[in-house]
Amino acid sequence: MALAGRWYSIDRMDSKKYHCSHCDALVGPDIGYYCERQLGILGRIYICPNCNRPTYFETCEGGIAQIPSPRYGKKIEYLPEEIEKVYTEIRDCMSHQLYTAGVLLARKLLMNIAVDSGAKEGESFVTYVNFLESEGIIPKDGKDWVDAIRQAGNIATHKIPSINQELAEEIVTFLEFLLRIKYEMPGRMVKN
Ligand SMILES: [Zn+2]
DSSP states (O other), X not given: OOOOSOOSSOEEOOOOOEEOTTTOOEEOOOEEEEEOOTTSOOXXXXXXXXXXXXXXXXXXXXXXEEESOOOSSOOOTTOOXXXXXXXXXXXXXXXXXXXXXXXXXXXXXHHHHHHHTTOOTTOOHHHHHHHHHHTTSSOGGXXXXXXXXXXXXXXXXXXXXXXXXXXXXXXXXXXXXXHIIIIIHHHHHHHO
């Protein structure tokens, strides 16, 4: 990503390592702005050396708050545009503790992956999970994961159970793995 524009009157500060939520890169800039007051520094704004966008850090009760907060999980290369959009939205849900929303989107994404792999549109969630399993996209040792997703998949259309953080994280981790197998690894092979 090219650096666009120039920030004026930036100060040099202690360098800070963080995940930039704008461009997903792990960066460690030492330039930005800070707000001084008698009690000590209120907060610091760092400028990302990768995408040139600012992130604000402020000391709070639980430690240091990063605004905007980093996205949950990892970026995956070679995703089709539609799939990447939904996956990014899932990561945003997770970093804002919106676990039920994240898992509902995860189910949608699983269906998208199945259709993208040749399944018919408009089938039930379980049909898609079975399809992905029979096509070998969900590996044999992924049985426990499939069961976890099936359980979350029991969410009847009119009944939405609350989904806890642990289950949501497991499901998103599994999804991340599937996306790597289905898109990222083949994408890399083609490139190499
Ligand atoms: Zn950045």
